[in-house]
Amino acid sequence: MSDERRVAVVTGASSGIGAASARGLAAAGFHVVLSARRAERIEAIAAELRAAGQSAAAYPLDVTDRAAVNAFAASLPRCDVLVANAGGALGTEPIATGDPEDWLSMYQVNVLGTLHTTQALLPALVASGAGTVVVMSSTAGHQAYEGGGGYVAAKHGTHAIAATLRLELSGRPVRVIEVAPGMVKTDEFAVNRMRGDVQKAAEVYAGVAEPLTAEDVADAVVWTITRPRHVNVDLMVLRPLAQAAQHKVHREH
Structure with a gap:
């Protein structure tokens, strides 16, 4: 890795949007540090990128573990970009019957995970002189929907971090960007939300010609x-x- 190569950290990089973002940033010339809990997945993607002549490294990380996040931040010689992508949804129960443990789990990864990584890497992002934080929120962070209560609440929290941080960093050399996707079909998001029920996950996208x-x-x-x-x-x-x-x-039948 050249000392001049900009470093981009991507959390939740083992699959889906995180993995695709890591690949895109590596192709754009960044040294990409992929982080996620599943070591074998991020190590395989990093190896794939290096085999293609790009620059990448893997660092197993649980973003809800603040001590681990701090150790990760301390291990980096520099950081120019943080893509705070780690997140996820659990369940579709209405608020009346939703499991508070599911709500807590979603809050910890979507909100506190974003907070931990942003706080830990912010000094390096400022020191870079041209840092960027990308917060991966969701359209759920801007509009409520039935059966989405816990996820909606968590992503509203993620949106609040981005909006507040942008105000607080005014005058400092760090951009704060929020990307809010709607219906995205990935290998795991809906399956995880439906607790492994592949049929229920498929029904989310039934009749939708081209989800993101x-x-x-x-x-x-x-x-x-x-x-x-x-x-x-x-x-x-x-x-x-x-x-x-x-x-x-719109669903085609």
Whole structure:
């Protein structure tokens, strides 16, 4: 890794949007540090990128473990970009019957995970002279929907971090970008939300001709990061054409 190569950290990089963003940033010339809990997954992706002549490293990390996040931050010689992507949803129960443990789990990874990584890496991002934080929120962070209570609450929290941090960093050399995807079909998101029920996960996308892909969102992430340093994309909302709003989705039958 050249001392001149900019370093991009991507959390939740073992699959989906995180993995696609890591690939996109490596192709754009960054040294990418992939972090996630599943060591074998991120190590395989990092090896794939290095085999393609790109620069990448893997660092197993649970973003809800603050001591581990601090140790990770201390291990980096520099950090120019943080893509705070680690997150996820659990369940579709209404608020009346939702499990508080599910709510807590979603809050810990989506909100506190974003907080931990941002706080730990912020000194390095400022020191870079042109840092960028990309917060991966969701359209759920901007509009409520039935059966989404815990995830909606967590992603509203993620949105609040991005909006507040941008105000607090005014005058300092760090951009804060929020990317809020709508319906994205990845290998794991809906399956995890449905607790491993593949059929229920498939029903989420039933009749939707072209939901967003992880690569669609990653393309947006890389585009925002590679704008001139004086250009801050405060908020980018992405939805597939079939999804006009959280509750308005065209399904072909």
